[in-house]
Amino acid sequence: MLVDGHEMVLAGVKAMLAQFDARVRVVGAAFGADQALRVVTALNPDIVLCDVRLQDVSGLDLCQTLRRHHPQSKVVLLSVYDNERYLFQALRAGASGYLLKKIKADELVHQLELALTGVIVIDAGLASRAVDTAARLQRDEFWPGARHGLTRRESEVLSLVVRGLSNRGIAEWLVVSEQTIKTHLRTIYRKLGSKDRSNAIATALREGIFL
Incomplete structure (x- = not known):
């Protein structure tokens, strides 16, 4: 069928x-x-x-x-x-x-x-x-979010989003500009297939990216 x-x-x-x-x-x-x-x-x-x-x-x-x-x-x-x-x-x-x-x-x-x-x-x-992904996960070669295509920095940004920090808060935490964080977030949304911040958080929690 x-x-x-x-x-x-x-x-x-x-x-x-x-x-x-x-x-x-x-x-x-x-x-x-x-x-x-x-x-x-x-x-x-x-x-x-x-x-x-x-x-x-x-x-x-x-x-x-x-x-x-x-x-x-x-x-x-x-x-x-x-x-x-x-x-x-x-x-x-x-x-x-x-x-x-x-x-x-x-x-x-x-x-x-x-x-x-x-x-x-x-x-x-x-x-x-x-x-290959499964094997690398077993060897701990991946960071949270890597299997979704996120870079280490993007995973770090997403973890702070999940913790509830604002764009400004994340920028201050990572000592970068707020515009840099916005750029990271656009990439994160695209890679996760998310349309916005709340959707990205829901995806991160559903997929067990951060336990």
């Missing part, structure tokens, strides 16, 4: 998989979380192939809901985001895979077949980077 927020994407993936009708069959499609839940309940698909970003909720949240209420249906996330952060979140949500939308049709079918057998399927390049 396919879940995406864009009709053209759904049609494209369906057409791509139709070439392999002897190996895979699309039994249904949905545009958002509410519709997806209804369709999964009605059709009981083997695999739900779902975009990470939907229009109403996150595909990660939908994955958690599906795994809780329909554990018999495996969830494989399909995304344009070649980002370890999304991969780690997907695995925590109970996904059976994280594949990129640049994948070729025959490879997608192969990965879905593997997922059906219980294998966790991950884009090869992303998996390689994730393994």
Whole structure:
């Protein structure tokens, strides 16, 4: 079953998989979380192939809901985001895979077949980077926030934001200009996918960047 927020994407993936009708069959499609839940309940698909970003909720949240209420249906996330952060979140949500939308049709079918057998399927390049990240974390080569792409200084700034300091307070603490802190914050927001200060704090706490 396919879940995406864009009709053209759904049609494209369906057409791509139709070439392999002897190996895979699309039994249904949905545009958002509410519709997806209804369709999964009605059709009981083997695999739900779902975009990470939907229009109403996150595909990660939908994955958690599906795994809780329909554990018999495996969830494989399909995304344009070649980002370890999304991969780690997907695995925590109970996904059976994280594949990129640049994948070729025959490879997608192969990965879905593997997922059906219980294998966790991950884009090869992303998996390689994730393994390297995990190994470096084990060796304590990373500082808090490094796996999200934050530099040491950005991690330090974020830690002070979480502690409740203002931009001026952070600047005084680090002995830099307030404009420098604003520049750091813009970069931090971009790397965390956050729109503002409160959202960045919520992300830092949710992701366990600072315990």
